[in-house]
Structure formats: C-alpha cells, structure tokens
Amino acid sequence: MSYFFQLVISGIVVGSIYALSALGFVLIYKSSRVLNIAHGQLIAIGAFLVYALTVWVKVPIYLALPASMVLTFFMAMSVERIFLRRLIGEPIISVIMVTIGLMSILDGIIYLTPFGSVNYSFPAVLPVTPISFGGVSISWTQLVGVIITVILIGGFSWFFKRSTLGISMRAVSDDQLAAMSIGISVPRVFGLAWAMAGLSAAAAGAIIGNITGLNFDTLRAFGILVFPVVILGGLDSVFGAVVAGIIMGLIQQFAGGYLDGQWGLSGTANVLPYILLLIILLFKPHGLFGTHEIERV
Amino acid sequence: MSANRWLATGNFFTSYREEQRIFFTHLDRLIFAAFIVLLFAWPLFFELSNKYMLVINHTLIAVVAVMGLNIVTGYAGLISIGHAAFVGIGAYTVAGLATTLGDSHKLITHAWPLMIVLSGCMGALFGAFVGLPALRLKHLYLAIATLSFQMIFEWTIHFMRFFNQGQTIYIGRVHWLTGEVGRSSHYVFWYYASLVVVVITGFGIRNLMRTRFGRSLIAVRDNDRAADAMGMHPGLTKVYAFALAGFMAGLAGALHAYLYRGVGIESFTLHHSITYLAMAIVGGLGTLHGAFWGPVAIEFLDIQVEHLSAWAAQIFPAQGNLATALRPFSFGLVIVLFLMFEPRGIANWWRIARSYVKLWPFRY
Numbered sequence: 335m336s337y338f339f340q341l342v343i344s345g346i347v348v349g350s351i352y353a354l355s356a357l358g359f360v361l362i363y364k365s366s367r368v369l370n371i372a373h374g375q376l377i378a379i380g381a382f383l384v385y386a387l388t389v390w391v392k393v394p395i396y397l398a399l400p401a402s403m404v405l406t407f408f409m410a411m412s413v414e415r416i417f418l419r420r421l422i423g424e425p426i427i428s429v430i431m432v433t434i435g436l437m438s439i440l441d442g443i444i445y446l447t448p449f450g451s452v453n454y455s456f457p458a459v460l461p462v463t464p465i466s467f468g469g470v471s472i473s474w475t476q477l478v479g480v481i482i483t484v485i486l487i488g489g490f491s492w493f494f495k496r497s498t499l500g501i502s503m504r505a506v507s508d509d510q511l512a513a514m515s516i517g518i519s520v521p522r523v524f525g526l527a528w529a530m531a532g533l534s535a536a537a538a539g540a541i542i543g544n545i546t547g548l549n550f551d552t553l554r555a556f557g558i559l560v561f562p563v564v565i566l567g568g569l570d571s572v573f574g575a576v577v578a579g580i581i582m583g584l585i586q587q588f589a590g591g592y593l594d595g596q597w598g599l600s601g602t603a604n605v606l607p608y609i610l611l612l613i614i615l616l617f618k619p620h621g622l623f624g625t626h627e628i629e630r631v
Numbered sequence: 632m633s634a635n636r637w638l639a640t641g642n643f644f645t646s647y648r649e650e651q652r653i654f655f656t657h658l659d660r661l662i663f664a665a666f667i668v669l670l671f672a673w674p675l676f677f678e679l680s681n682k683y684m685l686v687i688n689h690t691l692i693a694v695v696a697v698m699g700l701n702i703v704t705g706y707a708g709l710i711s712i713g714h715a716a717f718v719g720i721g722a723y724t725v726a727g728l729a730t731t732l733g734d735s736h737k738l739i740t741h742a743w744p745l746m747i748v749l750s751g752c753m754g755a756l757f758g759a760f761v762g763l764p765a766l767r768l769k770h771l772y773l774a775i776a777t778l779s780f781q782m783i784f785e786w787t788i789h790f791m792r793f794f795n796q797g798q799t800i801y802i803g804r805v806h807w808l809t810g811e812v813g814r815s816s817h818y819v820f821w822y823y824a825s826l827v828v829v830v831i832t833g834f835g836i837r838n839l840m841r842t843r844f845g846r847s848l849i850a851v852r853d854n855d856r857a858a859d860a861m862g863m864h865p866g867l868t869k870v871y872a873f874a875l876a877g878f879m880a881g882l883a884g885a886l887h888a889y890l891y892r893g894v895g896i897e898s899f900t901l902h903h904s905i906t907y908l909a910m911a912i913v914g915g916l917g918t919l920h921g922a923f924w925g926p927v928a929i930e931f932l933d934i935q936v937e938h939l940s941a942w943a944a945q946i947f948p949a950q951g952n953l954a955t956a957l958r959p960f961s962f963g964l965v966i967v968l969f970l971m972f973e974p975r976g977i978a979n980w981w982r983i984a985r986s987y988v989k990l991w992p993f994r995y
Contacts, residue, residue, distance in 0.1 A: 558778065608782045
C-alpha cells in the first residue's frame with residue numbers, strides 16, 4: 335500500500351510540474367490561438383539560465399531563479415516581437431509553422447552551448463535526506479518545487495482575476511475586435527502573453543532541472559508532453575491545465591509503477607499520454623474544462 | 632486557344648477544359664519530355680561517386696515524401712508534424728516482413744515493386760487512422776494528433792524486440808531481370824527505381840488535382856463551410872488527404888529501406904518530420920513542382936552546412952560536432968524566413984521567371 339501512496343506522491347509532484355509547464359502554453363493559446371511548439375525549448379533555456387547564473391556567475395539560487403525568470407520574460411517578448419509580430423493577420427497555420435521553425439532554431443542555439451551535449455546537475459542546496467512518513471518519502475527538492483509551483487499558479491490566477499493587464503488579456507482572448515474597440519492594444523497583449531509564458535517556463539525549467547538534472551532531451555520532452563496535458567484539460571483553460579497536469583502525472587507514475595515489466599512492456603510512462611491524447615481527440619476533443627464551442631470542420 | 636500551338640504570349644483559354652490542360656503549348660510538352668529523357672539518360676554517360684549518387688537518391692525519395700506532405704499541408708491546409716513517422720511505417724513494413732520471413736526471402740528480393748506498393752498501403756491505413764480526428768476538429772488539433780503519432784511510433788519501435796528496438800534491421804539485395812543487383816550497380820538501380828516512382832506519382836498527383844477530389848480538397852482548405860454547403864464532406868475529404876499522404880510516405884519509406892539496405896529508427900525521428908516540413912515550405916506549399924524544389928534546396932543546404940562546420944572545426948577546434956548544432960539552426964531559420972518573406976516558396980520564383988520568359992520582351 336505504501337508503494338501506492340509513494341506513486342501518488344510522485345505523481346502529484348510530476349503533475350504539478352506539468353501544470354506549471356502547461357500554464358505558459360495555455361497563456362499563448364488563450365490570447366493568440368497559436369500553438370507554441372517551441373515551449374519545451376523555452377523551458378530548457380530557463381533551466382540552463384538558472385544553472386549558468388548559480389554555478390558560473392555564482393549568484394545565490396534564490397536570486398538566480400527570479401533573475402532568470404526576468405531574462406526569459408524579455409527573451410520570449412523579443413521572440414514574439416521579431417518573429418511573430420509581423421505575422422498577425424496571416425493564417426494561423428503559418429504562425430504555428432513559424433513556431434516549429436523557432437523550435438529548430440532554439441535547438442540549434444542550445445546545441446552550440448555546452449548544455450546541448452553535457453549533462454549537468456544542480457549543486458544541492460536543500461538537505462539531501464528525504465522527508466519520510468509511514469514508508470512514503472518525498473525529497474526536499476520535490477517539496478520545494480511543489481510549493482513554488484503552487485505559489486506561481488496562485489499568482490497567475492490572481493493576475494488574471496484582478497489585475498488590469500490580466501483582465502485585458504482575458505478580453506483579448508474572448509473577442510479581439512471588441513477588445514481593440516475599448517482601447518486594448520492587442521499586439522502588446524500578445525507580447526505580454528509570450529513574456530509570461532517565458533517566465534513560467536523558466537520557473538518550470540528550474541524546478542525540473544533541480545529534480546531530474548539538466549538533460550536537454552528530458553527538458554525538451556516536457557514541451558511535447560504539454561500537449562496531452564492541455565488537450566485533456568481543454569486547450570484554453572488554466573484551471574484545466576492544473577487538474578489535467580496532476581491527472582497526467584498520476585497516470586504516468588501508475589503506468590511506470592504497475593504496467594512496466596508486465597507483458598514485456600517498458601517505458602509505458604512515456605507513451606501512454608500520447609495514446610490517451612489520440613483517444614481524447616476522438617471522443618471528447620474539448621477536454622475536461624475547455625470551451626465547448628469548437629469549430630467543427 | 633492561341634493560333635500558334637508552339638508559343639503563347641498569354642492565356643487564351645476559352646473553356647475550363649482548356650484551362651485544366653497539363654501542358655499549354657507544344658513547347659512546354661517538348662521541354663518537359665526532354666527534361667525527363669535527360670533525367671533518365673544522364674547516368675549512362677556520367678559516373679558519379681557513390682557518395683553523390685546516395686545524395687541524389689535520397690533527394691528523390693524525399694521528393695516522394697514531400698509530395699505526400701504537400702497534399703496534406705499544401706492542398707488541404709493541415710499541419711502534419713509526423714510525416715517521418717509515416718515514412719517510417721513504410722520502411723518498417725519492409726523491415727517487419729524481413730524479420731518474419733528472413734531478410735533474403737523471395738518476397739522481399741524478387742517482388743520488391745509489390746513490397747513498395749504494400750508499404751504505401753500500410754502508410755495509407757495509418758494515415759487515415761491518424762486523420763480520423765479531422766471528422767470533428769479543425770487543423771490545430773490535427774497538428775497535435777500527428778505529433779503524438781510521431782511520439783507513439785518512436786516509442787513502439789524503441790521498445791519492441793520485433794523491431795530490433797530501433798537498431799538496424801538488414802534487408803537483402805534485390806533481384807532484377809539480369810539477376811542480383813550487385814554492389815556496383817546498387818545506387819544506379821535505385822536511382823532509376825526512385826525516378827520511376829517520382830514520375831508516376833507526380834503525374835498521378837497532377838491529374839488528381841484536376842479531379843473532383845482534388846478540387847474539393849482545395850475548396851475545403853479555402854473555406855470549409857462553403858465547401859460543406861456545396862455538398863462536399865469536409866471531414867472525409869481531409870481523412871482521404873491524410874490517407875493519400877500516408878500512401879506517398881509509405882512508398883518513400885520502402886524506397887528508403889531498399890536504398891540503405893537497412894531500417895533503423897534514427898531516420899524517422901521528429902527532426903526528420905521537421906525537415907520534411909521545411910522542404911515543403913521552402914519548395915512552396917500547394918504546388919506540385921514545389922515538392923521538387925524543396926528537397927533539392929534543403930539537401931543542398933545540408934551539404935553546405937556540412938562543409939561549413941567541417942571548415943569551422945579546423946579554425947576553432949571545439950568539442951562535439953558543429954553540424955549537429957548548425958543543421959537544426961539553419962533548417963529552422965529557413966522555415967521562419969520563408970514563411971515571413973516568401974510564403975509561396977521557391978515555386979513562386981519559378982513562376983515569376985517563367986512568366987518573364989514567356990512575355991519577353993514585354994513587361995506584362
């Protein structure tokens with residue numbers, strides 16, 4: 335039974351990271367209807383920035399995390415400014431293809447740095463001995479990661495509910511024309527959405543990097559694992575992303591814990607989300623909490 | 632129709648039937664025929680090294696795959712980020728039979744044209760399955776569906792012992808009328824085989840776009856509601872498009888398997904899907920000859936990147952291979968730049984050059 339609870343705990347940990355990764359993705363989709371295929375690269379860059387700041391520049395980690403979040407904030411904003419601003423008004427399909435190209439470009443840039451080929455790991459700041467109660471254990475890194483995630487998601491929810499900028503972002507996602515007519519600058523909101531996505535991606539990257547180590551392939555994979563999460567939660571729902579993130583984390587942990595080794599299977603945790611994605615697309619395409627008015631073909 | 636059947640300085644169509652002709656003038660037809668004859672004849676006079684023959688064959692196979700991708704992304708307006716997986720389905724159809732029957736079974740070595748068609752059919756089957764969400768959803772979701780198919784495909788190959796867990800599965804040498812195709816003639820032989828497939832499928836698609844299905848594809852892309860109102864079934868049309876793209880990808884996959892005489896997962900990863908997409912975009916989406924320009928341009932770029940990184944490695948000796956970094960960077964940059972500044976691709980330059988020549992010495 336304690337095995338079961340152990341899986342539940344690690345499922346929730348992984349799931350909250352998915353939720354944080356999915357958050358930035360949903361932000362961009364909500365405001366501009368663009369699927370950001372390059373999200374995993376943003377996560378990876380965030381993680382590498384935190385590492386570079388802490389280990390190479392020797393900034394303490396509690397300063398390095400906000401600093402790298404600020405850096406990715408401006409990086410994502412300038413990405414939007416350079417590549418995507420001039421595509422406003424073009425068909426959405428070409429904007430999505432631009433993000434595919436962007437993914438390739440960022441891949442190339444990361445391969446130029448040492449991070450593309452060498453696996454680093456963060457120096458241990460927190461106590462190494464895990465907290466355990468009744469046979470179930472959780473490491474300090476995981477605990478702190480979950481706490482940071484909860485704080486950030488809470489902060490984002492407050493931002494959307496209360497602040498003027500957040501409300502104008504919601505207005506743009508609702509109806510661009512109406513938002514423009516009451517004086518909201520739609521391109522600025524798009525830029526802001528990208529910037530916020532970059533910020534949350536850096537936080538997610540730092541947490542993942544602390545838990546699993548800095549492997550480019552692992553970090554990049556999170557950008558693609560975001561798709562099953564957001565499809566399950568509904569593409570345009572922040573709350574859905576949180577719930578679906580945790581569900582997906584639990585599914586992955588249970589698959590890894592119980593399915594692997596049966597019938598000669600291995601690595602099911604990596605494929606089950608995608609199989610689930612195809613099934614959801616066939617039967618309940620708007621996900622758990624997505625807007626129901628999906629345009630039929 | 633112009634009075635001169637050889638040269639025309641403008642369009643003189645008086646009926647839709649005339650507008651749909653493949654060749655407008657006799658000169659067009661003559662030039663095209665000469666081009667095809669040249670493609671078939673040059674290996675008789677020149678002998679290229681195996682290295683360059685391999686590049687040329689690889690390009691031809693990419694042309695087949697990109698023609699398929701062009702149906703889905705160009706004509707039907709749906710993004711497919713899993714095209715390499717469909718190519719892989721074709722290759723692994725051959726490889727799967729090679730593992731069950733033995734890699735030099737008669738079916739694989741003697742009946743290879745049949746195997747190529749069979750691989751195409753397998754690709755079509757999987758294409759139709761992945762395209763099923765099209766019955767209900769818009770293109771955004773299809774991009775995600777194809778991406779997840781790519782992931783499922785890679786996992787399945789990696790973790791199944793039947794497919795040698797992604798390691799190379801060997802395929803025997805094929806036989807032809809003159810006996811076994813040996814080492815010396817292998818590349819020339821597959822050059823001709825790929826060229827025949829390219830010509831047949833190229834004419835096939837050119838004609839398909841004149842039929843009811845081809846035009847309904849374009850109608851659905853441009854305005855699906857209007858297409859629906861005119862009695863077409865947008866969802867089914869898209870599923871057919873996916874099946875057709877899968878068929879072309881399957882053909883390419885089987886050719887790939889035979890050309891390299893082995894199948895391994897490293898040729899069918901997400902990176903390759905993006906390369907195919909880059910080829911389609913650079914060539915020009917929604918045009919047939921774009922499917923020829925794109926692979927040629929990207930393969931050329933690839934060779935230049937290799938040269939550049941080899942040159943740079945001499946000047947700055949760095950750890951690791953510089954090409955692994957420069958390749959995705961340059962492909963991504965090419966995709967982004969073309970989408971931003973020339974969304975109609977190289978095919979558009981070709982169109983401009985053609986109309987200039989056609990109207991010369993007048994401007995328009």
